[in-house]
Amino acid sequence: MTDQVDTLFTRIIKREIPAEIVYEDDLCIAINDIAPQAPVHVLLIPKRQIPRLADATESERAILGHLMLVAGDISRQLGVDEAFRLVVNNGADAGQTVFHLHLHILANPKDSKQFSESDTGI
């Protein structure tokens, strides 16, 4: 890391703040969202602190591609690979609250009656 101030997610990556980790490798970590908007709501976060998707640069091309492949892996791991959504909020006006790039992986498995699609505020 550089002289950037650690984000909430960097503090989770460093195990300074607890989280339910569902996946981790050298480049990224995935955790259960603390306030789930669907029965499956996982945040997939690059370890590199990129504030917003629009801030990503050419040097981050590989990590962005990696996140997409890992999202597919996680969907299979959780048994939702037939139906899931990926959401990235870019900027405060789009609902971004944590300025460390993250992908929301959202799924509502058929056997879950807890939420309907319209319930998700993401």
Ligand code: AMP
């Ligand atoms: P966004 O609004 O797109 O920036 O998404 C930030 C997400 O982080 C929200 O869905 C929050 O519920 C989630 N969140 C905030 N704090 C935590 C935490 N400590 N552990 C897990 N998820 C969190």
